[in-house]
Amino acid sequence: CSPVKPERSLYDRIGGNAVLTAVVDETIDKVSQAPKTSRSFDGVKLPVLKESIVSQLCSLTGGGCQYEGETMENAHADARITNAEFELMVDAMRTALDHQHVGTREKNELLKILAPMKRDIVAH
Numbered sequence: 736c737s738p739v740k741p742e743r744s745l746y747d748r749i750g751g752n753a754v755l756t757a758v759v760d761e762t763i764d765k766v767s768q769a770p771k772t773s774r775s776f777d778g779v780k781l782p783v784l785k786e787s788i789v790s791q792l793c794s795l796t797g798g799g800c801q802y803e804g805e806t807m808e809n810a811h812a813d814a815r816i817t818n819a820e821f822e823l824m825v826d827a828m829r830t831a832l833d834h835q836h837v838g839t840r841e842k843n844e845l846l847k848i849l850a851p852m853k854r855d856i857v858a859h
């Protein structure tokens with residue numbers, strides 16, 4: 736047996752599906768209602784969107800889910816998402832992660848995974 740304990744997945748350290756679901760719920764509720772970010776959510780089925788994002792985050796953090804949605808480029812192209820909208824969504828997620836008492840290290844690990852997605856999500 737190895738003397739080095741394998742690190743638990745980010746998914747487990749965050750608190751699994753219960754915490755991810757709560758974080759995504761709060762984030763999407765916030766950005767779909769806030770005047771500066773709401774416009775692209777008009778007519779979008781929020782429960783379906785939330786489920787898709789939870790499955791994507793579960794997959795990205797090593798929770799073993801299979802994300803079956805669109806690429807980030809395809810999912811956001813029509814909305815012409817701005818840099819400001821992207822940053823506001825990341826802020827909303829940071830706040831939601833704090834509300835769920837996700838650790839600083841885990842929070843930063845997750846935000847680091849999301850940061851490079853900006854180039855596919857923000858229109859240019």
Ligand code: HEM
Binds near residue numbers: 772788816822
């Ligand atoms: C790190 C940032 C983001 C992540 C990880 C993310 C993730 C996702 C995912 C997984 C989907 C579902 C794709 C599918 O099921 O096929 C989606 C769709 C969507 N996202 Fe994002 N997103 C991000 C940023 C944003 C921002 C900044 C906005 C707007 C302010 C936004 C608005 C939307 C909308 C409106 C949809 C639904 C599109 C549709 O159903 O036609 N997203 N996003």
